[in-house]
Amino acid sequence: MRLATVLTPMSSANLALAAQCGVTDVVGRYPGTSLDDLFRMRDQIESYGMRLATVEGYLPIENLKLGRDDGTELAAMKSLLRNMQRVGVKILCYNFMAGTDWVRTRLDSPERGGAKVTAFSLAEVERARSLNQSSGTLAASEGITADQLWNNLERFLRELIPVAEEMGVTMCMHPDDPPLLELLGKARIMNSVENFERLVELVPSSSNAICFCQGTFAAMGCDIPSLIRRLGKHIQYVHFRDVRGTREEFVETFHDNGPTDMAAAMRAYRDIGFSGPMRPDHVPQLYGEDDGEPGYTMLGRLFAYGYMRGLMHAVLGENEIAN
Numbered sequence: 001m002r003l004a005t006v007l008t009p010m011s012s013a014n015l016a017l018a019a020q021c022g023v024t025d026v027v028g029r030y031p032g033t034s035l036d037d038l039f040r041m042r043d044q045i046e047s048y049g050m051r052l053a054t055v056e057g058y059l060p061i062e063n064l065k066l067g068r069d070d071g072t073e074l075a076a077m078k079s080l081l082r083n084m085q086r087v088g089v090k091i092l093c094y095n096f097m098a099g100t101d102w103v104r105t106r107l108d109s110p111e112r113g114g115a116k117v118t119a120f121s122l123a124e125v126e127r128a129r130s131l132n133q134s135s136g137t138l139a140a141s142e143g144i145t146a147d148q149l150w151n152n153l154e155r156f157l158r159e160l161i162p163v164a165e166e167m168g169v170t171m172c173m174h175p176d177d178p179p180l181l182e183l184l185g186k187a188r189i190m191n192s193v194e195n196f197e198r199l200v201e202l203v204p205s206s207s208n209a210i211c212f213c214q215g216t217f218a219a220m221g222c223d224i225p226s227l228i229r230r231l232g233k234h235i236q237y238v239h240f241r242d243v244r245g246t247r248e249e250f251v252e253t254f255h256d257n258g259p260t261d262m263a264a265a266m267r268a269y270r271d272i273g274f275s276g277p278m279r280p281d282h283v284p285q286l287y288g289e290d291d292g293e294p295g296y297t298m299l300g301r302l303f304a305y306g307y308m309r310g311l312m313h314a315v316l317g318e319n320e321i322a323n
Contacts, residue, residue: 001238001269001316003309004053004277008296010041015048017298021305025053025277027093030060033076035083042087053277054237055084056093065098066144067152078163085167091237091277092164093211095174096153098144099186102177107294108285109251115284117252118295120178146187153189157203164207172211172237173199179220179247191247193222193230200234209236214260215243215282219250224260228268238269238278240308252282252295255304266311280304 004025007014018026026045031037042052060076063069084092095101109119157171164171176183179191189195200208212235214224228235242258243250255262269278283300285292292298 001274001312002053002277003305003312004279005301005305006056006279006281006296007298008293010044014298015045015050017302018305019048019050021302022309023305024050025279026050027054027056027277027279028052028089030055030058030080033079033083035086038083038087038089042089052087052089054091054093055080055089059094061094061156062098064156065096065149065152067148067155074159077160081160081163081167081169084169090168091170091172093172093174093237095176096149096156096190097176097183097188098149099184103183104294111251111284112254112257115254115286115300116290116294117284118282119251120249122178122180122248125183143185144187146181146189149187149189153199154202157208161203161205161208165205170207170209170236172209174211174239175213175216175220177213177216177219178250179216192220193217193227196231196234210234211237211239213239213241213281214265215239215241215252218258218260219243219245219247221246225264225268228265228274229272232272235269235272235274236276238274238276239281240265240278240304241281252284254284254300255280255307262307263311263314266315270315278308280308 002025003023004027005018005023006027007018028041031041045052060073064073103120104118105121105124106119108116111117160171173190176188176190180188181191182188196210210231212231217227218224242253242255242260244253244258245251280301282295283297283304285294285297286299289297289299
């Protein structure tokens with residue numbers, strides 16, 4: 001397994017810090033349709049002795065999710081897969097949350113020592129929605145059903161998985177965060193273990209895989225080590241994090257301060273032969289980071305690197321960790 005990270009921003013200082021902490025793989029955001037921009041990102045990362053391993057986030061797929069793409073987004077995604085092959089990037093992480101990305105209702109929930117973490121409460125979402133509806137300030141939102149999402153997802157996969165296979169790229173689906181049946185009038189489908197098993201059966205292929213986001217599966221009430229073994233080879237990319245609570249109400253935690261047995265989780269990854277990139281996600285904001293982006297500041301990420309690397313050493317041995 002390989003220690004990976006997203007960097008916000010991907011600055012020289014953050015790249016240097018990540019490399020010094022033993023990170024080997026960096027996750028880049030969607031750079032647009034330009035092959036040159038992807039090459040520049042790769043070259044910048046490689047100049048610090050790391051590799052660009054994954055493209056994740058800000059993908060042009062919203063109309064594909066809703067089933068109303070005119071061909072523009074599909075063409076952009078096929079172009080991205082081809083560009084990734086040219087640059088040597090093997091993993092594309094995406095989600096199928098229509099109308100939103102990950103959602104939180106609080107960005108400053110207190111954690112250990114006064115650190116700040118993000119939190120979600122469905123009751124707060126519904127209360128705000130009710131108030132906005134009564135005041136007439138809630139914008140009209142196009143709904144979508146679960147059946148429509150499944151149909152759109154199948155078309156999406158049948159168009160893109162053959163290209164991914166040809167390019168040697170693995171497409172990894174991220175769970176809905178939070179993993180609800182519906183949010184803001186739109187259905188959600190990547191919200192249960194059974195639906196992830198349906199996903200990989202929909203278009204069977206080694207290029208149709210899972211981004212195992214531990215925190216989101218924990219919010220579903222899953223036993224994380226057991227689920228890692230259940231999903232096995234379908235896990236090709238990992239978001240290593242934890243939450244305390246349920247899918248309707250939860251808070252993020254420090255990686256060593258949540259309910260999941262993280263050492264047991266790491267042993268489970270070893271047992272299934274997982275060798276891909278694994279990154280910390282949604283870290284606490286520590287002292288002096290109030291101006292940073294909640295969940296993506298650097299000091300909490302440095303703590304997570306050390307914690308994760310220590311677990312890797314404990315379950316694998318130093319010689320088996322990618323360097």
